Amino acid sequence: MTSNRTYPDEAAGTFPRPPRTITDRDGREIDLRAADRDDRETLLSMYEAFDPADRAQGIPPVKEYAIQNWLETVLEAENLNAIAWHDGDAVGHTMLVADREGEHELAIFVLSEYQGAGIGTELIATLLGHGQREGLEKVWLTVERWNKAAIALYQKVGFEICDTESFEIEMTIRLD
């Protein structure tokens, strides 16, 4: 089965692969590492501290059991995850979730006090590098049309806008 999404003809360049350490614009040392089911308690804590204003299209859910259910799905073995760590705490999480068409949907969440410091850009790039290592080809995402900051971030990483007809904007990138 194939989707009807359009993807860039050209594959993106090679992305950096996890694990790696960056210094953010506020001088903080941030570790970017691949994540799996063993990290779900850490992620649960991160999402419980999450600012409701930074939610996007219904995720992360608000109630604890709903966050747990959502993390179970997101952390299934067929999906790829990466976490940004600072001083032993998860401060950002990004995921590539397999859809029914064999493509992968991307989302990212960064705690508010770590936003605007370049962590999101590096974290997404690192997860895409992880995706290239695992042989992923097509990655897509949706973003609310008023969220200019997120759209600019995705474009900086290499995503291109492919659909503006629906309520949300759809963006795609080809990894290989």
Next chain:
Amino acid sequence: MKVLLGHSGGELSWEALRQTVERAAAAGDSLTVAIYDDDAVSDPLEDIESQVRAELADAGIDAAVRRLEGHVGGALVELADGEDFDRLVVAGGSRSALGKIQLGSVAEFVVLNAETPVTLIR
């Protein structure tokens, strides 16, 4: 209250039907179900309509069932605003594999265009 439910036969439409019927039974709403075609739903309209009628009968609700043709959003707004409904209920979109909500085109159209208050179910 006079309630119009738009129903496409999609998964969330069945959830919308269940919630609307439950409310109608408790509050004594006068309910109309408007059924329409959706490219994402493979079941024929006849099957959807008989399933809707069966669920209404199970709940003991005496509701009108109608079919919409043409531009679904436009037809729903015309019916809701033109026949003095108090509320228009539709399924509010779908969830991606990752869990993000994507608002459907019918939901978007009625939210932007209906003067009747709209309830989105998900």
